[in-house]
Amino acid sequence: MKIAIEGCMHGDLDKVYQTLKLIESQNGTKIDLLLCCGDFQAVRNERDMESLNVPLKYREMKSFWKYYSGREIAPVPTIFIGGNHEASNYLWELCYGGYAAPNIYFLGFAGVIKFGNIRIGGLSGIYNARNYRTGHHERAPYNESSIRSVYHVREYDVHKLMQVEEPIDIFLSHDWPVGITDCGNWKQLVRYKPHFEKEIQEKSLGSKAAAQLLEKLRPAYWFSAHLHCKFAAVVQHGEGGPLTKFLALDKCLPRRKFLQVIEIESEPGPYEIQYDEEWLAITRKFNSIFPLTFKNANFGATQLEMEDCRQFVSSRLQERGTKPFEFTQTAPPFDPTQSGPNGSFSGCPRNPQTESLLQLLELPYLLDSTSESREGRYSPSASQLIQRGSFVHNSEEIPIDDVDESELEEADDVDTRKE
Secondary structure (H helix, E strand, O other): OEEEEEOEOOOOHHHHHHHHHHHHHHHOOOOOEEEEOOOOOOOOOHHHHOOEOOOHHHOOOOOHHHHHHOOOOOOOOEEEOOOOOOEHHHHHHOOOOEEEEOOEEEOOOEEEEEEOOEEEEEEOOEOOOOOOOOOOOOOOOOOOOHHHHOOEOOHHHHHHHHOOOOOOOEEEEOOOEOOHHHHEOHHHHHHHOHHHHHHHHHOOOOEHHHHHHHHHHOOOEEEEOOOOOOEEEEEEOOOOOOEEEEEEOOEOOOOOOOEEEEEOOOOOOOOOEEEOHHHHHHHHHHHHHOOOOOOOOOHHHOOOOHHHHHHHHHHHHHHHOOOOOOOOOOOOOOOOOOOOOOOOOOOOOOOHHHHHHHHHOOOOOOOOOOOOOOOOOOOOOHHHHHHHOOOOOOOOOOOOOOOOOOHHHHHHHHHHHHO
């Protein structure tokens, strides 16, 4: 199976798919799957851009809307995770995973999916110690604080991934596992990104949650993005233990290393995206404690036994099949012939894919923005935000236009990684 991996997409689907076609033409081969490591920017229309945490001058429609509307169809099955530049209102609809457009699948806040017999796991967002143990309290329309915190990794989602016992072939995270630089040529890395050196020495470059998952899951491959550079490493898990091949990639720009094609052993094709039985069992077990306020999940409150969940899911998939539910539009796509916004903002609509998945698992729908789901929500004062460190200079901005790496942009990079 030939798999292409892309770093930060930043909405440039047309450019990435064109590059894949060029690779296929030059090498006389067929790429079976595209994986994207975040900052996908699944912006459907002007309203979605209000949920996109980028400076105003970078709020562009880009090309995802063409694939969402059906004007274009992804030429390669595509699986992506979220980063810190996303249309967060849309990804919330699909937080369990689902098709964001035909042939383009979002893994959810955390998830495991199968492509053929290859198991692919992923964790969306970036690590932030302040918000790690809070629940998913954010709802659109977002304020200045929640538009940032909405994409912060939560302990609940990491805890679910820590329950995975069956082997993972490929894992995706947006930011790097902390400590991964020890397993590669970090001296070469700091020659290209000299401002990384201090954090590498302090063991603060990367995500603690991702490092925890790397140690537990030990996938054959791990791919990341976020820091806008290419970096490779090999992780040896214990003496004589399995290896994880790590690769981080850049963003989609000319002369940048944003794309890599690998070939891995697999069953013969054709290949399809399929639900993963173990992951659905984990979802069923822990859904009752899905935290929807500032308060974190009570992991000891789960009543269901994993083996019972596994048997239930196996029975349901045998009855229905393993293909994910089909894509459905839930908002009007961008119309370039109109000068004003397409449609009106309606909060977070229920996505039929999410409803169908929960019905399949016989789980209640918990995502509605109600007074019950917002219990305990508050709006911190400016002084509280300053004390918590929320008002730092561009605290989560990896510069989007960093073609020439100016000193100001490097400073922004450092602030972001400290989040």
